[in-house]
Amino acid sequence: MNNTSKKPLLQVENLSISFSQYFKGTQKRVIRPIVDLHVEIGEGEIVAVVGASGSGKSLLAHAVLGILPGNAMWEGRMLYRGEILTEERKAQLRGGEISFIPQSVNYLDPLMQVGKQVQIGLEKSVAQGIQKELFQQYGLKESDGKLYPHELSGGMLRRVLFATSVREGGRLVIADEPTPGIHPEILSEILKQLAQFSKKGAGVMLITHDIMSALEIADRVAVIKDGRTVEIAEAAAFEGKGERLKDEYTQRLWRALPQNDFDLEFQRKDVGMQCL
Ligand SMILES: Nc1ncnc2c1ncn2[C@@H]1O[C@H](COP(=O)(O)OP(=O)(O)OP(=O)(O)O)[C@@H](O)[C@H]1O
């Protein structure tokens, strides 16, 4: 965390998250999938968060946004613009200064036309115009606006989700896997859009399995394994054989990419094919 050049926007320190669960009917147990996460995002900075499926990336996002499930408890410290992020503050910031692009398309309302959903939260007089612009930007046809979520493909839904979530004037954008199943052209549009936000001074947390795409725009990369941050590396350190990466896990993650050594054994055992 040697982020001295940029003013800190979001700081997460020693975050742990546990869930209380009932099993066998009445017995209660506590599980703790998140043990020690930390991440810091400066103004105008893009930090990619990478790690295997189940490592805790979405929970990190949900904790910052204050949308963890009711049976979750968290400990640690979260600061936004230098002030403690209380649950009340999170609720105020959510959807305004802090935008969220969720991982699941289930966040869309199945009973509302997608065009209308993009207009939510926009001023009435300009809502339709902005929706049209956003649809054009993300390669959606005007007529798609009249469709319901179940009538759209997975890739189209992700683009709609992006259009509903991201608003001008946000200071922090949290994007949870915004790109799977997306056409390369739209992928590059989404990355460009995130880079644009950072140029305007917003901080971006980009959660992704796609390290190569993330490296196109990220300043730093936080690597998460089993609910712990193992390393926060400069994006530039992901080069060559990864000699400049400090943690062994990060080095292996990097070398497992097809364009590097393609360490198949590591992919199977430690990361799972789907995350690369
Ligand atoms: N509501 C919950 N109750 C209990 N455990 C949970 C709950 N939500 C998540 N977990 C556990 O926490 C861990 C981290 O989950 P999380 O969804 O953050 O993973 P992720 O890194 O986002 O994975 P993916 O890349 O597949 O989206 C997982 O082991 C998961 O089983």
Ligand SMILES: [Mg+2]
């Ligand atoms: Mg996730």
